[in-house]
Amino acid sequence: MLKMKFLNQIVRLLDKTRNKLTPPPVRLRELAFSYFQAQVVHAVAFLEIPEHTADAPKTLEELATLTQADPDALGRLLRVSSLFGLTREVGARRYSCTPVGQLLRRGIPNSMYSLAVSSGREWYGAMNHLPEAIRTGRCTFADHYGVPFFQYMAENPDSAGVYNDSMTALSRREVPAILAEYDFSSRKHIVDVAGGLGHCIHSILEKHPHLEGTLFDQESVIAKARTNTDLAARCNFATGNFFEEIPAGGDTYVMQRALHNWNDEEALKILKNFRRALPDDGLLLLFETAIRENEIDSGRLNSDLLMLCMMDGRERDRDQFRELLKAAGLELKRIIPTRSISSIIEAVGV
Ligand SMILES: C[S@@+](CC[C@H](N)C(=O)[O-])C[C@H]1O[C@@H](n2cnc3c(N)ncnc32)[C@H](O)[C@@H]1O
Structure with a gap:
């Protein structure tokens, strides 16, 4: 891992020098x-x-x-x-x-096929309207595609299939880094909210066989997740809308790369629903990009612009997470960096 970090630093330095020259x-x-x-x-x-x-x-x-x-x-x-x-x-x-x-082959380990197709299609289309988004401060996806991003996905199964696979591809890269930093062994029941096709919850359950798990997402996404027989043998499924209710019953709620899809007003509604679902000893873990002071990682900063254009979302820094969580009746305990782009944002109810 150190070697990779060192190589990345060298590449960044070479890029900087090349840009200067x-x-x-x-x-x-x-x-x-x-x-x-x-x-x-x-x-x-x-x-x-x-x-x-x-x-x-x-x-x-x-x-x-x-x-x-x-x-x-x-x-x-x-x-x-x-x-x-x-x-x-x-x-x-x-x-x-x-x-x-x-790497663009389908179905190989570390395949980047779905990322390349999704990114070249709707993500690219959304970024095409960056100047409008900057001028208005709002996402313009619906102006050009007719409906907001997730509704578009629900109405276009072909795009949704590739998009959900692209999320799994990202998850494959991030979850090992999260599992290396966080010990779930004292927890009992993990609920993965907006967990997509279930790669994250599946990996947590595989590493900790004593845990119970629930995967929660929209009906259309869960219908696909259910077809994964390995996952179905190990996991409960729940469907719904996290703006209305998040299912009770877990002691640990996780959400990977989904809060950044929403603006502060919408994110607050989701967090308030987490607060309602959390028991007294409950934990909320957000696996999100946390923008650091004087951030220089282009992946994190690019993702912030993509979220603006695609869904009216954003990447957040420590203060922004703390304030949002506080407004929802939650307390930020720690932000644990991982070797991936995602950090673990740990919160409890107050
Ligand atoms: C960026 S994806 C992340 C998926 C997964 N956590 C991962 O990392 O692979 C966001 C997820 O939010 C789900 N979602 C969007 N709106 C939702 C809603 N109103 N209620 C529940 N889930 C929703 C989508 O279906 C999608 O699976």
Whole structure:
């Protein structure tokens, strides 16, 4: 882990030096046109080129048939994706994927397919309206997609499928870091609120077999989670709306990366419902990005802008968490950093 941290620091330093040395017009051009990279990643993932080249390189014509693409347009995409280091030409008009491109395969451990597709579609669409969001201070997703983000997901099962998988992909990276820092052994019943497809609660229950667990989310998401037989054998399911009620019965409530989807007024309603559900010895654990003083991690700061554009949400710092929790009748006990982007925000009822 130290090695990774050290490498990240070196990469950041190199980036900083490179930015300083790059002439301003060149740097601006790079920034202004960086959407090419995002959309080329999206197209390569969406067309499942890594999947089609997994066993052996394919000719352009074979790939065009497999992806139902126009051969000329596909050749132009592959020329650019090879420049970006996602694919490579291994013979005349024969292509394979690089180790970076292979991360876009579906169903492999650490697959980034769903993240790339979701991020290139609705997240990208939401960020397209950043200037409006900055001017108004509000999310404009509904102005362009007709309905707020989670309603859009409920009405578009195809997008929802990829989005829920992308949340699981993020969870896979974060949960081991959370479990390394937090000891659940003295707890009895964990309720994972807005727990998506259940990766987080599943991992907690696997590590602590004595625990009972409940996964709570919207009906449409729980319907998919129930099909995971491993999870179903170990976990209760509950459906509902956390703005109305959070189910009682747990002694430990967790919520991963969901409070940041909401503005302060909405987040307060959710926290008040947590307060109602918490027993006297109850614990609330939020697994969220906590913005640090003089934050320099672009992942945390980018996520803050994405939350603004997509859902009217935000990332919060220690004071903002403390104040929100206090207004809901909760007390912030600790913020425990982890080696992932998420910290553990521990709170109790007052
Ligand atoms: C950002 S995702 C996080 C999912 C999960 N915790 C994870 O990290 O993979 C937010 C979750 O909030 C759920 N959600 C949104 N609105 C909700 C509501 N009103 N009541 C209950 N859950 C809701 C969504 O269905 C989604 O699963």
